[in-house]
Amino acid sequence: MTEHTSGHAHQGDDEQPLDLTAFMDADELDRLAADARAAVRGTPAGYADMTTGTVSYPQHTHPAGTLGDEGLVIEQLDQDPGAGAPAPVKVPRPRTAWQDWVPELLISAEARLARRRAIEHAAAHHTRRSHLYLGRLFKAGWYGIRYGTGNLVGHFTAADSYADDIAKAKAAKARKIGEASGNDWVRALKAEKRAEGKARRHETLPVLGAAGATSYVAALLAVAQVWGLIMAGVILLPAMAALMAYGQREHARRHPDLTPVVHFEPATLAADAPLGKDSFESALKRMGLIKETSEIHLVGLPRAVAISAVEMTVELPDECSLAALVAKKDKLAQAFRIRPEWLDIRDGEHSAQVVVWMASANPFGTPFVSPLVDEPVRQDAWGKGILIGFNRRGEPVYLKLAHVMVLLGGASRTGKGMLLRNLICGLGLDPRVNIRLAAGAKPGEHMGYSSVCATFFGRNPRRLVALLDALLAEAYRREDVLARQRRAKFSEKDLAEFPLELAIIDEFAQYITATELVPRPGDPEKAMKAGDRIAEQVEELAGFAAALNITVMLTTQDPDAGTIPRKFKNNSNARVATRTRSAVQTNAILADGATGAGLRAHDIPQELRGAAIVDIDGADGELIRSCFIEDEHYDGAEPIIAAGYALRAAEGRAPGQFADQVEEWLIRATGETSAAGGPNGSGRPGRPAAAVIAAPILDLLLGAFPEGADRVAMADVRKHLADYDADRWGQGDGEERPAYEARVGKQLAAEIEEALAGTPAALESKQVRMPDGKRPTGYLRADVEAARNAARNNPN
Structure with missing residues (x-):
């Protein structure tokens, strides 16, 4: 062109x-x-x-x-x-589905159920007020008799036509006293009135009406005499209905500004009305959120979405918004005579559209039993998350543990333990997660979880310091792997090689206030409080470890601004708050300013045990109630934990079945193991045994090095091995010293050679110069670490 x-x-x-x-x-x-x-x-x-x-x-x-x-x-x-130019994009015409032509009531069972509930409520509403309606009907009938009698008398005496004129004439006569004309005028009007009344009484219609009324009364009396008052009442109904209708009409004509005698309160405007257009619109007007002349528009029909809940989508007028509705949520709940937690308002497809959900009964009244009780199946902590509860709509809420730090807090006996119970039971059913549980108060509450915990111990601040040091060491090791691979973070596909390390520190306040002394990092000769060291470690892990498949979860009761380390709180993007005692505690758990945003955990009713406000991925600011797993009459978690252990054992991921870097670090640092809760599963660390944890020989050899030393003598190696397993590495009864030393040397060399099979590395003892100048046979730390790394990187 x-x-x-x-x-x-x-x-x-x-x-x-x-x-x-x-x-x-x-x-x-x-x-x-x-x-x-x-x-x-x-x-x-x-x-x-x-x-x-x-x-x-x-x-x-x-x-x-x-x-x-x-x-x-x-x-x-x-x-x-x-x-070579791209072809024009053809925009398809929107197709009209057959559902667009069919009324929603015919194809939506939820809409039909909501309509049926509305009809049932209206029937009950009017039935409860039937005595009021009956009284109003009799009142209208009385008005009919009174107004009818007055009108008949006025008609047949012509008072309806001459009353005003006669009154005016009398008033004029009173102003002109003594004038004859005034008396004549009144007398003339009265004479006309009598003549007009006489003429009206002789008309055909009054005569027929009087005859009909006489016949009706006679028939009524005859029926009452023969068949009784009940049948007479039936005959009387038409006359009563006529009188009621006449009284209603006459009252409305004479008093247009008053409420009609017979009126019905709309069921949709009642305080207990189910959610609907009229009820919601009335509540908005009473709260002053919309003008009296404005109205809302329904998008579709209200839908019954739960046993006692209705949901509807509405478009708001210009003067109202979602923020205004949320701010007035308590008032709206008051208008419907429900509790605020029974009402939920969310945004719709655009800014003027909202989705309103309302329950007529407590949606959290019945506990939600965890589905894992009946079906303990494998879980996905990374992608789907662990089920921790249900929201008010009955929708499941999952806590995803991918690249997050978690904070759980609230007042004592408000449901934190049940939330933690749900979480550990779900985590036990995901073999890709290493659970590290440090109980801050009573480890006996958590003993039932020990079989699926890679690490579990009771209140022991020094051991927690060692555990966090081990996690930091593992984090730096994983960071080196990422650096070599030129990647920023691990993903789900890396869980097989780098499982999710989840450290749960229960009752964190008990640890952060610990006064036991531990070596100061970088200067072992100086000491510091264990609580201060734990706070430093938690903050350091929170700063970078989430991307390395390492997560820390803190639980605490009665929190305040100083309970949770500031950097950890800033880096925790999954927060759960059960009922707190004040707004300060709520903000300490959720976020500064959380109460101003409507996240008011301190307003959760005391009787609502297990309720919490969650601020997590997919449920921002959601009120939930945790799932219930019996913990008083019997241990409802036992079959779930047993299923979790069986699943882990089948995949070689039960405690003691795999090379556990963290537990090996703890053994080297403390000489005791806490895998699966220690030797007896009670949360008390103990001497490691092969049945509990199988430490690779090279890691065991590294544990023989004194802290900070770069070399070790063979005599110290033999002592360390004997302490680890006396039956295997100790000197037997009657065994000569030279024979013992030769046996241990050969056995150690054979196991090292087996560990390094298939690798180019080799490790043999050599003469090492000790600080005292002696040169015994021994090992250098660098040689042992190089051999261990070669063994770990061996694909075979």
Whole structure:
């Protein structure tokens, strides 16, 4: 298609495009290209280049590079999809489904159920008020008798026509006392009134009416005499209905500003009305959220979405918004005579649309039994998350543990233990998670979980320091792996090699206030409080370990601003608050300003045990109630934990079945193991045994090195091995010293050779110079660590 400037004719096939870009500098070209892209970006093809809107000139009349006398010819080149340009995008026409033609009541069982509930409520509402309605009907009947009698008398005496005139004449007579004309006027009006009344009484209609009324009364008396008052009452019903209707009409005519005698309170406006357009709109008007002249619009019909709950989608008028509704949520609940936690308001498809959910009974009244009680199946802590409870809508709420730090807090006996119970039971059913549980108060409450815990011990601040040191060491090791692979973080596919390490520190306040002394890092000769060291370690882990599949979860009761380390709180993006005692405690758990945003954990009713406000992925600011797993009459978690252990054992992931870097660190640091709760599973660490944990020989050898030493003598190695397993490495009864030393040396060399099989590394004892100048046979730390790394990286 071609357009021409004014005054010039099209020249046919003798034209060729002229590229004006040859006459432009670089800045002008960039500007032109940007303008061209912007101009066509909204077209179906979205294709922009420098050929959009080119200029042509007749090539046979002008030399190259000149425009000639004809001026410019603006030519729009047609795009040819076959020449490399993208084809225009065809926008499909919206298709109308058959459901769009059918009323929602016919295809939606939820809409039909909501309508049935509304009808049932209306029937019950009016039935409860039937005595009021009956009284109003009798009152209307009385008005009918009174007004009817008065009107009949006024008609047949002509008072309805002359009463006003006679009254005016009497008033004029009173103002003109003594004048005869006033008396004559009154007498004349009265005479006319009597004549008019007499004429009306002789009309046909009054005569027939009187005869009919007499016959009706006679028949009524006869029926009462023969068949009794009940049948007479049936005969009397038409007359009563007529009198009631007449009384209602006359009262409304005479008193238009008053409420009609017979009126019915709309069921949709009752305080206990189910959620609907009229009830919600009335509540908004009473709360002053919308104008009296405004109205809301339903999107679809209200739907019954739970046993006692209804949900509907509405579009709000301009003066109202979602933020205003949330701010007035307590008032709206008051208008419906429900508790605030029974009402939920969320945003819809656009800013003027909201989805309102309301229950007519406590949605948390019945405990939600964990589905794991009946079906303890494998869980997915990383992707789907661990089920911890249900929200008010009955929807499950999952805590995802991918790249997060977790904070759980609340007042004593408000449901933290049950939330933790749900979490550990679910985690036990995911073999990709190493559970490290440090109980701060009473480890006996958690003994039932020990078989699935890679680490479990009771209140022991020094051991927690060692555990966090081990996690830091593991974090730095994993960080080195990521650096070599040029990656930023681990993903789910890495869980097989780098399982999710979850350290749960229960009753964290008991640890952070611990006054036991531990060596100060970097200066072992100096000491510091264990609580201070734990706070430093938690903050350090929170700063970078989440991306390394290492998570720390803190639980605490009666929190305050100083209970949770500041950096940990800032880096924890999964927070759960059971009922707290004050707004300060709520903000200490959830976030500064949480109460101002409506997350008021201190307002959770005391009787609602197990309720919590969660601020986690997929449930921001959600009120939930944790699932119930029996813990008083019997241990309902036992079959779940047993299933979790069986699942882990089948995959070689039960405690003691795999090389546990963290527990090996604890053994080297303390000489005791806490895998599966220690030797007896009670949370008391003890001497390791092969049945509890199988430490690789190279890791065991590293444990023989004194802290901070880079070399160790063979005598110290033999002592360390004997302490680890006296039956295997200790000197037997009657065994000579030289024979014992030779046996241990050969056995140690054989196991080292087996551990390094398939690797280019080798490790043999050698003479090492000790600090005292002696040169006994022994090992260097660097040699042992190199051999251990070679063994771990061995693909075989």
